[in-house]
Amino acid sequence: MDLGAEQLLAAENNDRKIAVEVKSFIRESRIADLEQALGQYTLYYDILKRTESERKLYLAIPLNAFTELFEGQRFGQILLDNNRLNLVVFNPKREEIVQWIA
Secondary structure: OOOOOOOEEEEEEOOEEEEEEEOOOOOOOHHHHHHHHHHHHHHHHHHHHHHOOOEEEEEEEEHHHHHHHHOOOHHHHHHHHOOOOOEEEEEOOOOEEEEEEO
8 A cells, every 4th residue: 555655554453454654754844744744644534535444544653743743732632632633653763652542
């Protein structure tokens, strides 16, 4: 599964199917990275809804970007409160998932 993403991974576990769009957030502007990631997330969400409707889409972001953009930031909380964004927060140094937010 490749829709031109930085990294889009598909996985299955029993009847559960997911797709994860992995973003690095390495530009100087975290907001610009978030805007781009949300645009891609929306595009992939709409495509998956038609092509693989049983697959749930997640946006994977590094822990430091999550902390900066979502913890204590009003706009980040608004994005989470809207329940349209599923996140996987990961620690890139340890290569581990820190949190799933759905």
